[in-house]
Amino acid sequence: MAIKYPLEYEMTPKSIDAGRHWVTLSLKNIGTQDLTGLDINLNSLDAYSISVLGTGSYVSILKPNETRELPFQLSANRTGSLYVTLDGWKDGERFHWESPGIPMTVGEEVAELASLFAMTEPYSVVGERIRCEATVRGRSASEGLKLEFWADTPSGEFEELAIVETKALDVGEDAIYSAEITPDEDGLYTIYAYLYDGVRRIGREVEYVYVREA
Amino acid sequence: MSYQRAGRGNMAAKFPIEYEISPKSIRGGRTWLAISLKNVSEDALTGLNVRLNSLDTYAIDIEEDAKYLSALEPGQGEELHYQVAAQQSGGIYVSVDGRWAGEPFHWETPSRRVVVGDQVAELVSVFALSEPQPRPSEEITIEATLRGLITASGLILEFWVETPSGESINVDKTATDLLNPGEVATYKSDPFVPEERGIYVIHAYVFDDTTRIGHETDYLSIAV
Numbered sequence: 001m002a003i004k005y006p007l008e009y010e011m012t013p014k015s016i017d018a019g020r021h022w023v024t025l026s027l028k029n030i031g032t033q034d035l036t037g038l039d040i041n042l043n044s045l046d047a048y049s050i051s052v053l054g055t056g057s058y059v060s061i062l063k064p065n066e067t068r069e070l071p072f073q074l075s076a077n078r079t080g081s082l083y084v085t086l087d088g089w090k091d092g093e094r095f096h097w098e099s100p101g102i103p104m105t106v107g108e109e110v111a112e113l114a115s116l117f118a119m120t121e122p123y124s125v126v127g128e129r130i131r132c133e134a135t136v137r138g139r140s141a142s143e144g145l146k147l148e149f150w151a152d153t154p155s156g157e158f159e160e161l162a163i164v165e166t167k168a169l170d171v172g173e174d175a176i177y178s179a180e181i182t183p184d185e186d187g188l189y190t191i192y193a194y195l196y197d198g199v200r201r202i203g204r205e206v207e208y209v210y211v212r213e214a
Numbered sequence: 215m216s217y218q219r220a221g222r223g224n225m226a227a228k229f230p231i232e233y234e235i236s237p238k239s240i241r242g243g244r245t246w247l248a249i250s251l252k253n254v255s256e257d258a259l260t261g262l263n264v265r266l267n268s269l270d271t272y273a274i275d276i277e278e279d280a281k282y283l284s285a286l287e288p289g290q291g292e293e294l295h296y297q298v299a300a301q302q303s304g305g306i307y308v309s310v311d312g313r314w315a316g317e318p319f320h321w322e323t324p325s326r327r328v329v330v331g332d333q334v335a336e337l338v339s340v341f342a343l344s345e346p347q348p349r350p351s352e353e354i355t356i357e358a359t360l361r362g363l364i365t366a367s368g369l370i371l372e373f374w375v376e377t378p379s380g381e382s383i384n385v386d387k388t389a390t391d392l393l394n395p396g397e398v399a400t401y402k403s404d405p406f407v408p409e410e411r412g413i414y415v416i417h418a419y420v421f422d423d424t425t426r427i428g429h430e431t432d433y434l435s436i437a438v
Contacts, residue, residue, distance in 0.1 A: 004374075004382040043272035047279060048265060048309050048322075085272050087424075094424040098272075100376045100415060101431075115413060117435060122341040122357065152324040158228050188339065192324060199311075199318045206325075208432070210339055 004099055006031025009084060011042075015105035020053070020075050023104075025084060028067040035062040035095075038088035042072045045101055046204070049080030076106040078202060110142035111169055113195040113203025119178075124211045129182045132161070132207065134193040136177065138169030146196040149179035154187025154211075161191075183211040230255030231321060232291075233308060235266075239329035244277075244299050247328070249308055251283075252291035257315035259286040265309045266296045269325055270429075273304030283312075300330040302427060334366035335393055337428030340418035343402075347437045353405040354434065356385065358418040360401070362393030369393075370421040373403040378412025378436075390420075408436045 001008040008028040016023070025042060029035055041056040053073040062068060074082075081101035088095065114135040124130055132149060149161035162179035169175055183189055188210055195203030225232040232252040240247070249266060253259050262283040268274045277297040286292060305325040312319065329336075338359040348354060356373045373385040386403035393399055408414055413435050420428035 002380050002382070005384075041272060043270060044268070046267060046269055047271055047276065048267040048307075051279070052271060083272075096421070096424045096426055098426070100374070100382055100417060115433065115435065117346065117433065119346040121346075122343050150324070156226060158226065158324050190324065196320070199320045201320050201322070208339060208341075210341065 001026065001028065002099070003030065004097070006033070006035070006090070007086070007097060009099055011082070011084075011102050011104075014103070016074065016076055018076050018107045020073060022071050022073050025070045025072060026067060027062065027070070027084075029062045029064050031090070032064055033091040034064070035086070036060065036089045038062060038086050040070060041085045043083050043085060045081040045083065049076070049078040050082060050104060050106065051075040052082070074104075076104070079106045079109060079112065080104055108140065109202045110138070110140050110197055111145055111166070111195065111202065112137050112139055113147075113193060113205050114174065116191065116193040116205035116207045118191055118207045118209045120209060122210065124183060124209050125214045126183055126186055126211055127214060129180055130209060131178050131180050132191050132193070133176050133178045134205065136166055136169065136175050136195060136203075138171050138173045140171055141168070142166075142197075143168035147177050148192075148194040148196070150192040150194070151181050152190040152192065153183075154185050154189065183209070186211050186213050225250065225252065226323070227254060228321065228323060230257075230259065230314060231310065233323055235306065235308065235326050235328075238326075240298070240300055242300055242331040244297060247296050247298055247306075249294045249296065250291060251286065251294070251308075251310075253286040253288055255314065256288050258288065259310075260284065260313045260316075262286060262310050262312035264294055267307050267309055269305035269307065273300070273302040274306060274328060274330065275299045276306070300328070302425075303327060303330045303333055303336065332364065333427055334364050334422055335360050335362050335369060335390075335420065335427065337418060337420045337430050338398070340416060340430040340432050342414075342416050342432050342434045344434060347435055348408070350409055350411060350436055351407055353407055355405045356403040356416055356418065356432075358401050358403075358430070360390060360393060360399050360420065360428075362395050362397045362399075364395055365393070366390070366422070367392040369427075371401055372419045372421070374417040374419070375406055376415040376417065377408070378410045378414065408434070411436050
């Protein structure tokens with residue numbers, strides 16, 4: 001069980017097939033105070049990938065050291081991330097708790113988009129070239145996937161940076177691909193990497209770069 | 215090669231579709247969002263599953279997130295309506311799966327932020343202040359930037375780090391100073407020292423009392 005005080009939490013299983021399936025959320029109060037009037041929700045960080053069905057759960061009291069198991073039904077389309085929220089009362093005071101993202105593998109994709117990083121200092125400068133690196137990890141033998149890099153600029157233009165065809169990848173093998181952008185305005189750039197298997201978008205990662213005037 | 219085309223009027227474009235999501239700010243509770251789509255290619259788009267997707271269903275939950283359009287002919291536009299349950303500002307995007315000139319295609323927009331209710335401030339960004347690939351045992355500081363939307367004070371800013379082994383560490387927690395509308399303030403966390411190799415997830419949360427009004431993440435790759 002993972003811990004974010006005052007709760008231990010775990011969601012099982014960690015991988016499911018596409019379609020409608022149930023998962024179980026285990027919550028344990030590891031604090032010293034009663035948690036009461038709990039509105040417990042499982043939330044999706046990309047509803048295109050995974051939707052959570054139903055209204056959430058209500059738990060009237062979770063005493064110290066008490067564990068509850070709560071079922072949630074998912075409609076799963078692609079691998080994605082979920083997180084848990086609790087809104088309720090702790091020792092008579094309102095409180096909000098949430099878990100970090102919990103990855104959920106859906107189906108058997110041939111590869112995953114493991115990460116996207118802009119290889120720059122936190123604040124970049126107008127006119128300075130930035131390299132963005134995406135890591136693709138093989139989950140079964142694959143080749144010829146399509147990796148797209150795009151940038152959403154401060155003025156709202158959505159620019160294609162590069163489209164790459166990936167090389168053959170074995171199970172567990174990582175391959176790094178890069179694209180470059182030279183910002184010409186100050187503000188927040190959002191960099192996107194999309195991984196496609198045919199027309200199936202099987203990965204989406206986002207990175208932010210804040211660009212300042214030179 | 216670029217698929218980008220300039221949008222006309224208020225519509226943005228990502229070939230082969232011009233699009234607009236409106237309105238950009240809504241009240242909390244149940245309300246509606248409209249998506250305008252226009253086929254700007256020379257071929258018909260058919261059998262379209264048009265989805266409005268939330269990037270945080272706690273913030274914005276879309277009641278029936280998929281609509282079907284049998285065809286969008288060249289030059290044709292359509293407006294679709296989606297009911298949403300909105301609690302906080304959040305990101306959404308549109309996806310379309312169907313056929314373009316008879317061939318299967320997938321299309322999606324970048325994320326767009328929808329402002330919900332009278333939020334007092336927004337969390338603009340969070341960054342780990344480090345070299346692009348820092349090594350273990352180097353001190354890292356996190357920086358978060360807030361922008362005031364209406365006069366706000368006493369918000370709580372929390373910095374958390376999720377380690378590669380899955381532990382959540384509360385790095386720092388601070389009360390913010392008075393923020394006037396449009397004013398920007400930057401806060402730095404106490405330093406933390408990553409000890410593991412792998413990807414750390416950096417979280418910044420802003421709370422107005424017990425309501426979480428902002429959450430942003432950054433990623434940090436710790437090399438050997």
